[in-house]
Amino acid sequence: MAGVEVRLPAARERLAQGLPRGAGEGGRDLVAPGDTITTDPGYMRGHGTYMGNEKLVASVAGVVDRVNKLVCVKALKTRYNGEVGDIVVGRITEVQQKRWKVETNSRLDSVLLLSSMNLPGGELRRRSAEDELAMRDYLQEGDLISAEVQAVFSDGAVSLHTRSLKYGKLAQGVLVQVSPSLVKRQKTHFHDLPCGASVILGNNGFIWIYPTPGQKDEEAGGFVTNLEPVPLPDREVISRLRNCILALVAQKLMLYDTSIVYCYEASLSHQIKDLLKAEVMEEVVLQTRQRLLELEG
């Protein structure tokens, strides 16, 4: 039962001309590179802006963010700029002496020090030379981890830690990569969704969808990966969630637990593979947006 669908590309719909720019949602300003933000010399120049002809000009496309006298532009499409306390999902790219290099979608590779992770079994001691030799047994190239940002260096590189049982190596599941600016900052980024799967919404735009673990096995410290087959119903939920998240991203909707759950519920009337089609995505996201607006009241 093969399925092949070929179609003509659909042109993106242009927004109505003459729509006043800067009167976006909630009074927030949208700017394009080169747009003048303000001519008032009293403002301070922040990220994503520069001074040109005594005017403050945007250097990236995004939303203007004012904090007192400081004006920044938050770009829609950007790499991840680390902040202490962020939760990230990353992939190990290199094993070095006493540390791992982790790809987290930031400009520079992040590091995870051997000393800033829990040893398997939860032992607390100084790391010895043997531990250094066994580093590849803990995490090897290609492995995915969830971690927290411990420090940000002056060049913007990020140092991670996994000193909690929440963090550590990720087992079976699906990774979705989105723009970091679409992940909403929240109290918690680990969600067990009511639909039967869990997600980790990394602040760096890496989203991990995985089957909700049955019981939290604490003694392993998150290093033993379960390679048992995931049951089909769980797989269906995970695939649907993946496609829903991609649909939300295609329509530039913020990602957080509520929006994902609403989108999931709106998508239930469609087949999972149909969610890859642009028009179905649009319809599902429209319903989601409607419900989110109703929720806000």
Add this chain to the structure above:
Amino acid sequence: MASVVLSEAEKVYIMHGVQEDLRVDGRGCEDYRCIEVETDVVSNTSGSARVKLGHTDILVGVKAEMGTPKLDRPNEGYLEFFVDCSANATPEFEGRGGEELGTEIANTLYRIFNNESSIDLKLLCINPRENCWVLYVDVLLLECGGNLFDAISVAVKAALFNTRIPKVRVLEEEGGREIELSDDPFDCIRLNVDNVPCIVTLSKIGYRHIVDATLQEEACSLASLLISVTSRGTLTCMKKVGRGSLDPESIFEMMETGKRVGKLLHSSLQTVLDEEEKLGSARKKVGFLG
């Protein structure tokens, strides 16, 4: 080729999914991603097409130029293939990085077009032994998202369908022959693409095989089979890629799947090409800015 690194657990997840006929994006084992085809996107070519298959993005231009026929085939024109791997697709292609892949793809294209029935090359002959049309088929890889070969073959077929070669007349004069180009720009030859084959790549993952693998799935597959199929389901050429081995029984299964999917691929593609043609100038061009 652009490739991704996956952890063991991710690979296991993908493999079990294929076993259960539910892939990561919800497709079954024999489902293609949605293919978007647009022809006539580059104005200074004789024919062009752009194909998007998931994240794979291919642009093909066909240019007809006057040349001399090859010595062993004096009454036929010929096709030349060139594949350019743009560094836009992946930084690995920078400099000469994409050359190897480009040559591999070009050689595959030569192989699948290396038979009499795929395209009527006699039509391209102008003057036996002296002049013929040479079709330069240039493929540009703009983005790699897995399943390059299938996307490229679809794009080549669409571009050949779109190709219009100006009609010329040979005037016999004393002292030699002269070639005269028709005054009417709409007076041109079209190629018959009914027998142009398309490639269907079948990747073996675990005990099953899938069509249209994404980059992640390609990373899980040790061996895949390229099959070129015509619209009637005739298999014209076959090639195994990857370092793994395939056992003969599964090759036969893969061939059957390939033929079945290939036929569907051809019929869907032809429907869209005809539909686009029917729209004519009323069609909104999308191109690269849409």
